[in-house]
Amino acid sequence: MLYFIRIYTLLALLALFNTQSFGSEVNVYSARQEALIKPLLDEFTKKTNIKVNLVTGKGDALLTRLVNEGRNSPADVLLTVDAGRLHRAQESDVLQPIKDERINGLIPKNLRSIDNMWFGLSIRARVIMFASDRVNESELESYESLSDEKWKGRICIRSSSNIYNQSLVAGMIAQNGLEKTEAWLQKFTDNFARKPTGGDRDQIKSVAAGECDIAVSNSYYLGHMLNSSDLKQRAAAEQVTLFWPNQKDRGTHINISGAGVTKHSKNIENAKTLIAFLANDESQRWYADKNNEFPIRDNVEVSPTLDAWGPFIADQMNVSQLGKFNADAIKAMDRAGWK
Amino acid sequence: MEITLNNPKPFKSKREKPYWLFTLFASTFLIAAPVLFILSHLFMPFSDSWAHLFDTVLSDYIFNSIALMLGVGIGTLMLGVGAAWLTAMCEFPGRKFFAWAFLLPLAMPAYIIAYTYTGILDFAGPVQSTLREVFNWAYGDYYFPNVRSLGGAICMLTLVLYPYVYMLVRLALSEQSTAILEASRILGKTSWQSLFSVALPMARPAIVAGITLALMETLADYGTVEFFGVSTFTTGIFRTWYGLGDLQTAAQLCSFLLLFVFFLIILEKKSRNKLRFHQNKSVKKLSKINLTKGRAATAVFFAGSLVAVGFFIPAIQLLFWTLDYWKNVWDADFINLLFNSFFLAATSASVCALMAIFLAYSKREFKNKAAHTSAGIAGIGYAVPGTVIAIGVLIPAAWLDNHLDYLSTLYLDMPIGLLFSGSMVILVFAYLVRFLSISLNTMDSGLSAIKPGLDESARSLGASKKNVLTKIHIPILKTSVLTAFLLVFVEVMKELPTTLILRPFNFNTLAVKTYELASDERLLDAALPALCIVMISLIPILFVSKSIVIDKAKHE
Numbered sequence: 091m092l093y094f095i096r097i098y099t100l101l102a103l104l105a106l107f108n109t110q111s112f113g114s115e116v117n118v119y120s121a122r123q124e125a126l127i128k129p130l131l132d133e134f135t136k137k138t139n140i141k142v143n144l145v146t147g148k149g150d151a152l153l154t155r156l157v158n159e160g161r162n163s164p165a166d167v168l169l170t171v172d173a174g175r176l177h178r179a180q181e182s183d184v185l186q187p188i189k190d191e192r193i194n195g196l197i198p199k200n201l202r203s204i205d206n207m208w209f210g211l212s213i214r215a216r217v218i219m220f221a222s223d224r225v226n227e228s229e230l231e232s233y234e235s236l237s238d239e240k241w242k243g244r245i246c247i248r249s250s251s252n253i254y255n256q257s258l259v260a261g262m263i264a265q266n267g268l269e270k271t272e273a274w275l276q277k278f279t280d281n282f283a284r285k286p287t288g289g290d291r292d293q294i295k296s297v298a299a300g301e302c303d304i305a306v307s308n309s310y311y312l313g314h315m316l317n318s319s320d321l322k323q324r325a326a327a328e329q330v331t332l333f334w335p336n337q338k339d340r341g342t343h344i345n346i347s348g349a350g351v352t353k354h355s356k357n358i359e360n361a362k363t364l365i366a367f368l369a370n371d372e373s374q375r376w377y378a379d380k381n382n383e384f385p386i387r388d389n390v391e392v393s394p395t396l397d398a399w400g401p402f403i404a405d406q407m408n409v410s411q412l413g414k415f416n417a418d419a420i421k422a423m424d425r426a427g428w429k
Numbered sequence: 430m431e432i433t434l435n436n437p438k439p440f441k442s443k444r445e446k447p448y449w450l451f452t453l454f455a456s457t458f459l460i461a462a463p464v465l466f467i468l469s470h471l472f473m474p475f476s477d478s479w480a481h482l483f484d485t486v487l488s489d490y491i492f493n494s495i496a497l498m499l500g501v502g503i504g505t506l507m508l509g510v511g512a513a514w515l516t517a518m519c520e521f522p523g524r525k526f527f528a529w530a531f532l533l534p535l536a537m538p539a540y541i542i543a544y545t546y547t548g549i550l551d552f553a554g555p556v557q558s559t560l561r562e563v564f565n566w567a568y569g570d571y572y573f574p575n576v577r578s579l580g581g582a583i584c585m586l587t588l589v590l591y592p593y594v595y596m597l598v599r600l601a602l603s604e605q606s607t608a609i610l611e612a613s614r615i616l617g618k619t620s621w622q623s624l625f626s627v628a629l630p631m632a633r634p635a636i637v638a639g640i641t642l643a644l645m646e647t648l649a650d651y652g653t654v655e656f657f658g659v660s661t662f663t664t665g666i667f668r669t670w671y672g673l674g675d676l677q678t679a680a681q682l683c684s685f686l687l688l689f690v691f692f693l694i695i696l697e698k699k700s701r702n703k704l705r706f707h708q709n710k711s712v713k714k715l716s717k718i719n720l721t722k723g724r725a726a727t728a729v730f731f732a733g734s735l736v737a738v739g740f741f742i743p744a745i746q747l748l749f750w751t752l753d754y755w756k757n758v759w760d761a762d763f764i765n766l767l768f769n770s771f772f773l774a775a776t777s778a779s780v781c782a783l784m785a786i787f788l789a790y791s792k793r794e795f796k797n798k799a800a801h802t803s804a805g806i807a808g809i810g811y812a813v814p815g816t817v818i819a820i821g822v823l824i825p826a827a828w829l830d831n832h833l834d835y836l837s838t839l840y841l842d843m844p845i846g847l848l849f850s851g852s853m854v855i856l857v858f859a860y861l862v863r864f865l866s867i868s869l870n871t872m873d874s875g876l877s878a879i880k881p882g883l884d885e886s887a888r889s890l891g892a893s894k895k896n897v898l899t900k901i902h903i904p905i906l907k908t909s910v911l912t913a914f915l916l917v918f919v920e921v922m923k924e925l926p927t928t929l930i931l932r933p934f935n936f937n938t939l940a941v942k943t944y945e946l947a948s949d950e951r952l953l954d955a956a957l958p959a960l961c962i963v964m965i966s967l968i969p970i971l972f973v974s975k976s977i978v979i980d981k982a983k984h985e
Contacts, residue, residue, distance in 0.1 A: 117934060123945040123948070123949060124937060124942075124945060125945065125946070125949075126949075143934035143935050144934060144935055145851075145932060145933070145934050145935075145936075146929075146941075146945070147929045147930055147932075148671070148929070148930075149671075150670060150671045150674070151816070151819070151820075151929065151930040154676065154820065154823065154824070154930075155823060155827075155850075155851075155930065158823060158824050158827035158828070158850075159827050159830075159831075159847060159850055159851070160827065160831050161831070162830065162831055162834055162846050162847045162850075163847070164846075164847065164851060164934070178674055248658075249658050251655075251660075251664070251668050251672065253671075253672075256672060285658070286658060287575070287577045287578075287657070287658040288577060288658065289950040290950065291950040292551075292950075295551075295552065295553055296552070299552045299553065299568050300567065300568035300569065301552065301568060311950065314950075314951075319754070319757070320754075320953060322553050326553065416672070416674070417672070417673045417674060417675075420668070420672040420673055421481050421485075421673075424481065424485035424486050425484075425485055429489075429658065429660060
């Protein structure tokens with residue numbers, strides 16, 4: 091017993107301290123969870139021989155860590171799953187501008203920051219889903235029209251604590267102005283079928299179950315459910331239909347997952363190579379197949395699930411606006427009583 | 430007189446141990462530093478966010494938190510005391526089994542039991558589906574309570590937290606003097622009356638201590654309430670931080686939460702001080718109340734359903750999901766998760782146990798108030814949400830690291846980079862801050878069995894210091910140290926946010942994996958890592974509960 095304790099203590103001491111030395115490597119702080127990034131990173135290492143070290147966590151926690159570690163931070167790349175956090179990172183002065191023809195050629199202009207501080211790597215669309223037996227597609231039009239009284243008690247949407255809802259409202263504030271958005275929020279929240287609860291999948295399930303007629307959800311959740319190994323989820327998903335809102339005006343609200351190179355990166359070249367890798371056709375296809383997110387370029391072939399939903403017009407507003415108006419959006423939602 | 434001559438300095442003055450005292454103050458300061466850092470935000474300016482919070486959501490946060498505390502407080506009181514009384518004072522079929530089975534829910538993290546019951550009870554879950562099939566109902570034809578609600582959160586937290594009350598009250602009840610209870614019965618009170626008028630009032634310090642633990646856990650809970658969409662003070666802290674991007678206001682909110690917790694703790698201490706019952710340890714075992722048929726059946730039913738609902742139903746559901754979906758999650762890295770979780774929990778638990786031994790002995794050694802207060806302060810982290818501890822550790826550590834690096838570059842021309850940040854040291858330290866109070870409480874109560882007079886008598890009878898340690902202290906404290914270790918082990922296995930924020934590169938644990946899958950709304954896939962957490966936590970709990978039962982058996 092004592093012998094084991096001694097060995098254990100020795101091992102523990104060895105493992106406890108920072109013994110990492112990072113040579114030809116690249117260190118990633120990722121808000122995208124491990125299962126949805128590690129396989130790509132492994133592929134990257136196989137192709138380039140650059141080792142990737144990964145920490146995942148919540149965007150803001152990683153950002154706090156990055157800010158406080160300052161110039162000694164080991165992180166080279168910050169990866170987030172929404173534009174708001176990238177914007178916040180830029181505001182906190184922890185990213186650096188990257189001029190790289192390769193990357194600029196791969197990533198459309200509206201999906202990167204104006205000064206090339208960060209780059210979009212996949213598109214996530216927030217859409218309307220409806221029960222086709224109770225809602226006629228012609229009744230639907232835009233997010234804005236969801237404030238109409240005919241939807242009273244028929245809409246399911248998750249909590250305003252959720253970043254996707256915050257971005258949706260931030261986008262509206264950016265384009266329709268705060269006043270108009272506040273008025274819309276008042277009426278929209280009146281139309282809720284129930285107190286916001288659960289995640290996006292739960293909203294879809296509630297439409298299938300009949301608790302509400304319309305749900306607002308990210309499209310990839312429906313994709314997951316359609317391809318789920320759980321028969322009940324698949325059955326629920328097949329009962330709802332996807333609708334692309336705002337096709338006649340500004341386009342469907344989109345957000346991005348994206349990445350930036352940190353200001354104090356010690357492996358800038360590797361970091362750039364990684365970002366270019368994540369933007370290439372192969373990685374883009376992987377995102378589409380694995381997580382049903384939309385590629386950042388139209389020319390990338392997508393999965394049958396995404397294909398079936400058809401092409402859509404996406405909001406062309408620069409996604410950095412979403413970050414800019416995030417706090418305003420939350421305050422407005424609080425005032426409207428959106429829990 | 431002779432004794433004094435044999436032993437020239439028998440009662441060494443406490444002031445002669447400056448190194449010990451210094452180490453005590455230094456280490457408690459270090460442990461309290463993260464909490465002090467958070468509290469220091471109270472002295473910073475209050476931003477506009479406060480006006481917004483006041484106008485909109487703050488009253489909600491406060492109301493929900495208080496409702497949650499009241500609910501969990503009452504729930505754990507009834508279940509915990511009921512369970513303790515049944516197993517300590519009554520005799521009914523299966524009593525010995527339930528005595529340890531009541532502890533099983535300790536292995537269930539609150540967020541996992543919440544995920545599981547949501548899966549079982551929501552609209553598409555097995556319960557409602559069956560109801561619909563049997564009665565041919567459709568949506569809206571019937572009422573079914575929503576799990577994802579304040580009431581649901583109260584139930585989930587009560588189910589996993591009542592063992593704290595149970596554990597402490599059972600111990601208190603079984604140590605109560607038989608004489609008083611028998612006197613009460615002889616004087617004509619029924620056994621029920623004796624329970625309410627004698628036994629429970631005497632166990633009040635234990636009850637209050639247990640409920641305080643449960644309430645501190647409740648206030649620190651984030652996973653359950655967030656998942657259920659109940660906006661409490663704790664979720665408000667994160668909403669302010671993540672959503673409004675205002676870490677300072679978030680820290681200020683948290684400071685107020687902390688002040689409230691201090692208030693709770695002081696209240697608890699006060700209620701304990703007033704109620705220090707001096708009992709003679711019972712030599713004779715109190716004869717248990719034999720429950721007759723109907724009552725025995727009720728007791729078995731109560732105990733059985735509590736254990737089923739708190740542990741077996743969710744555990745079996747997790748097992749079924751695991752059998753169906755493990756392939757989605759299982760890969761070569763999974764073994765690593767097991768190892769990492771185990772390693773982290775074992776290391777943190779050892780560090781906490783060692784620190785607890787040190788602090789408990791210090792409290793015993795120094796009678797002055799400063800030493801006691803300082804040991805008390807070291808235990809404050811328990812009520813602080815893990816994320817807040819993580820931030821309280823992260824920011825000062827990064828500051829320290831950067832300054833050390835600056836100094837070392839300047840004077841030694843040797844940049845050292847970040848020494849602590851992003852290392853396991855910082856993670857283990859954070860757990861020390863968060864969970865020390867658990868191990869400290871255990872050690873304190875263990876050590877209180879060795880009255881200082883015992884040492885003195887032993888020494889005066891010629892025993893060497895070493896003898897006192899090996900012949901008296903170690904045998905008596907063995908169980909306490911083990912219990913302290915195991916309780917922290919279980920907590921660290923279950924803990925999530927601290928690991929998530931502070932972990933080094935390429936270091937993943939079971940809790941993190943569970944959380945990542947659940948937050949991606951893949952509850953069924955999360956079953957495998959969740960079940961692993963429960964199973965691993967179960968081992969120490971079985972051990973602890975067994976040692977409790979065996980101790981009892983020896984007494985009897």
